[in-house]
Amino acid sequence: MPISTYLEAGKAALAEEMRRDHTVWALGEDLGRGGVFGQYAGLADLFGAERIVDAPISEAAIMGTAVGAAMMGTRPVVEMRFSDFALCAIDELVNQAAKARYMFGGQTRVPLVAREPVGMWRSSAAQHSQSLESWYTHIPGLVVVMPSTPADNKGLLKTAIRSDDPVVYMEHKDLWGLQGEVPEGEHLVAFGSARVVRAGTDVSIISWSKTVHTASEAAAALAGQGIDAEVIDLRTLWPWDEETVSASVRKTGRLLVAHEAVGVSGFGAEIVAAICQQHFDSLRANRLFAASGGLRTGDRRPYRGGGQATDV
């Protein structure tokens, strides 16, 4: 299987879907020159400026026009540059995109994908580092996707573009250069299907996005101490694969959720709550680890956060 980076896998997914479906187009700042991280490099040459659209720095307009264009039967891929900037487009995503299908009684669909790169990366400080996935899981109507591998970044983005409902698609900025095997051609990953990264019997570590790799390192270290950890990558937070997590917890009796986002009202709390409600009797221990704690992320080394395998 060919090796590709997480970034190139996402680009391949978009290019393949644009070739497959002429209603797919992308809009965002600087896309004509490849986008801020190069995720769109070369696509304007392939598809033209009408389908790889250079937008003004107007996040509300990028998201809001995508809502209107999606209602008209196109499939816009919205680039928000940093998930932090998507906060300028919250009305358009939450009040418009997520609710249109319901409040208009099924007369319309809003098949847009909002790409919102997340996470701590290169000491980018407080306004370029957040992981706000739990905000979006709270909104009925939105799908929330957080790929951790190059293969998933291809398979999940293709599924997201084909989704008839709006998707918040959160790539981790620190994973752009990650290399891995990526299937060629038609490769689709279903929403709500977690991946068992490493099977184990003593403790279930549930994670997503970049923290999956930290959790895997932790599991390898634990193996040296005779502890057999199971690592599960949720891939999508809404819908989330409760079945796979439940089966794991029934087996291990111990639940640990690890994520980069702030712990208070984070999605880890939702998982712990759901599993405690369903499997309280089979739980021997549960723990929530949030790399950012309750803090903002600073740009100096002691404040940098991110979480290490030893923390997990």
Added chain:
Amino acid sequence: MAKRSPPQLSANVDKQRLLAHYRNMCRVRAFEETALEALEEGLVPGPLHPSIGQEAVASGVCANLASDDILLSTHRGHGHTLVKGASPLAMMRELLGREGGCCGGKGGSMHIADFSVGMLGANGVVGANILIATGAAHAIKLKGESRVAVCIFGDGAINRGPFLEGLNWAKIFALPVLFFCEDNQFSATTRSCAVSAGPGPSARAQSFGIPSVTVNGNDVLEVDAVVRDTLATVRAGRGPCFIHALTYRLAGHTATDPAGYRDSDEVAERWQQDPIALAAAMLVDAGMAPSELEDMNTEAGHAMRAVLDQARASPWPEDRHTHTHVQDTHGQGLQGSD
């Protein structure tokens, strides 16, 4: 607006057109008056924002749109929706939350919509429709279609960010969209002039290089003529245009707002500019019998009361619809498409 005598009709064509507008406006007024009665009776579960006094905008704009042209409206959008071609029965059922409502009873007055006639929704968020209309126009251009998008918004919307972002976007991409500012003088219960800097909506549009004209929004023939000419420019692919229509909200912000923030003399004076009475006076000047006009008005009232009777007899939506139309993805508490 100064009090003015009715303009003279130039030709019989104008008379027929004006008569059609008169009928539209009577139907819009009758629909809302009937809905207000239904609200009084406790039949309307949600809020109502009446557009009484602003009917010339609804008819003057929407009578110029083909069924596949796109319209985005405001929380005060009954008139726009009705003249765009939505069924009054489906609309009344929607207000009453009944089965057969245009949104299945899930939207109510503030989200009234009929996608089958190109009406892509009233919106509960002031100014949010500007970006959706701009995006619809972007899709029209992307697909190489010949239709246009029209966005009606209020004077309150010009102070929101999406107004700036949407106008800029529409101009730089030369999109086929008409922005129509229906200026009823009030931002909810605050006078817009007290909270809006600069010379007004048209000047703001012109600062983006978007051509704009200001019209008397209570004179349906003036609105009609300017919209027709302006839409020809938009349809010709010459980019977005802007119309600022001066009108007045004769009712409160909502049906339950007594509007005590303005004195009764002001409202009485504005009733002298009632667009329906103005159109009637022009038609009488052109030789129509007043009784004929009154009959048309009475007929509109009867029609809407029949609609209300039918709506109130309609069943409630099935319980299962509480959870339909959320998303396809199955998960906790969510169900699939329907």
